[in-house]
Amino acid sequence: RRALVTGGAGFIGSHLVDRLLKNGWIVRVVDNFSSGRYSNLAHHKGDSRLEILRGDLKDAETCMRAVDGVDVVFHYAANPEVRVSTTNPDIHFNENVVATFNLLEAMRKKDVRRLVFASSSSVYGEPEEIPVDEGAPIRPVSVYGASKAACEALIHAYSRLYGIKSVVLRYANVVGPRLRHGVIYDIIQKLRMNPRRLEVLGDGTQVRSYIYIADAIEATMLAFKNANDYFKVYNVGNEDWITVDEVVNIIIEVIELNNVEIVHKPIAHGVGWPGDVKRIALSIEKLKRLGFKPKMDSIESVRETARHATSEP
Ligand code: NAD
Structure with missing residues (x-):
């Protein structure tokens, strides 16, 4: 094959x-x-x-x-x-x-x-x-x-x-090892540049899985x-979903930073940029009928990705 x-x-x-x-x-x-x-x-x-x-x-x-x-x-x-x-x-x-x-x-x-x-x-x-x-x-x-x-x-x-x-x-x-774009990667890059102040695109309540x-x-x-x-x-996708602020908190916890000043940068409706979506999560019932079951939920997936990313150069 x-x-x-x-x-x-x-x-x-x-x-x-x-x-x-x-x-x-x-x-x-x-x-x-x-x-x-x-x-x-x-x-x-x-x-x-x-x-x-x-x-x-x-x-x-x-x-x-x-x-x-x-x-x-x-x-x-x-x-x-x-x-x-x-x-x-x-x-x-x-x-x-x-x-x-x-x-x-x-x-x-x-x-x-x-x-x-x-x-x-x-x-x-x-x-x-x-x-x-x-x-x-x-x-x-x-x-x-x-x-x-x-x-x-x-x-x-x-x-x-x-x-x-x-x-x-x-x-x-x-998300996971080798990921080099998207919200987790961006936040880690920003925190590497400045561990004291983090600019978050959007109002932080955007929902994703x-x-x-x-x-x-x-x-x-x-x-x-x-x-x-x-x-x-x-x-x-996954069966649960979390906000961008939750993602930020998980990353800050993994990197073990304290007292990071978080500044939200929303445009209209609290999104981060034109074309950004406020709330999206997928029903995976169809995939589950084939026998699929995700082993990790959203929080674990983000945490594990942040762990990997911080150990990658
Ligand atoms: P990625 O950027 O790591 O992978 C894309 C790959 O395509 C790169 O290796 C890039 O060099 C190559 N590429 C781009 N344009 C090309 C071209 N014109 N000719 C040949 N190669 C080209 O991104 P990814 O996250 O691995 O995404 C893979 C696919 O999954 C993409 O189609 C993406 O839109 C889709 N997708 C990703 C996600 C996600 O969360 N990562 C979510 C939904 C859909």
């Missing part, structure tokens, strides 16, 4: 590579190393079952080379920084939509018939009720979320037209194994 992992040098992608190799797969990674790192895969050095292709999915030729001879594509390459689209919406259009289109075209031409796609809870935007299930309306409020929704729509059409069996996974905040990378990979493999239909969508 041969798999392509796009974005395989990134956070989630590299953990997926670990798991696929462990399960006996032959794995090709394609990555442009914009946020990905060789060090995330360095522990596989010398393993002939892993091939690393340096290339950009915005280039159609690279996509053709990348999908050549594989049975499954795990598509995890993207620009995952939601905030980027506030100032540079073209980045998410190109890195997410154009890249996904090129990849689908290459799959069609090279006859690759299975796809797992890393989508995001941000496709739901600002839902009226949480947790949201997979049937909730798709109403993104960031270009990032819109780009993921556009990718899902393209994948759906390709599944129907060209028989590509696809699984779309709408991840909540996935956090899933630990090991649980997210477990869910991914489970959904993939059950992908016997043309198009399936699963939420991948």
Whole structure:
């Protein structure tokens, strides 16, 4: 069994590579190393079952080379920084939509018939009720979320037209070792720069759920194994949710700091930036029906991630 992992040098992608190799797969990674790192895969050095292709999915030729001879594509390459689209919406259009289109075209031409796609809870935007299930309306409020929704729509059409069996996974905040973006990473970086004063984007009451990378990979493999239909969508998140202020307190506790002055920087409705969502959490009932049960809750996931991050250089 041969798999392509796009974005395989990134956070989630590299953990997926670990798991696929462990399960006996032959794995090709394609990555442009914009946020990905060789060090995330360095522990596989010398393993002939892993091939690393340096290339950009915005280039159609690279996509053709990348999908050549594989049975499954795990598509995890993207620009995952939601905030980027506030100032540079073209980045998410190109890195997410154009890249996904090129990849689908290459799959069609090279006859690759299975796809797992890393989508995001941000496709739901600002839902009226949480947790949201997979049937909730798709109403993104960031270009990032819109780009993921556009990718899902393209994948759906390709599944129907060209028989590509696809699984779309709408991840909540996935956290753990090797994570280099998002709220936990930002807060730790800020506290490293100034351990006495912390600026928190938003009023701190924004609600999110956090899933630990090991649980997210477990869910991914489970959904993939059950992908016997043309198009399936699963939420991948946790059963609880916490506020940004709770995240901040966990990190401060892990770093063992005292008397940090916390300054909130909300814009309208208490969010941190245009396109930020005030409350989001996913219903994972559909995934649970496949037998999934997260081992760590949101608090444990954030704590463990903070522990790792503070011990990483
Ligand atoms: P990441 O930045 O660590 O990984 C993305 C990888 O894709 C990086 O290695 C990067 O170098 C590569 N890449 C980006 N653009 C590329 C291009 N044009 N061509 C080739 N490679 C390219 O981020 P991550 O957190 O591991 O996210 C992986 C996927 O999961 C993304 O699609 C992201 O949108 C999605 N996702 C992540 C989360 C999360 O909480 N981490 C939540 C929801 C969805």
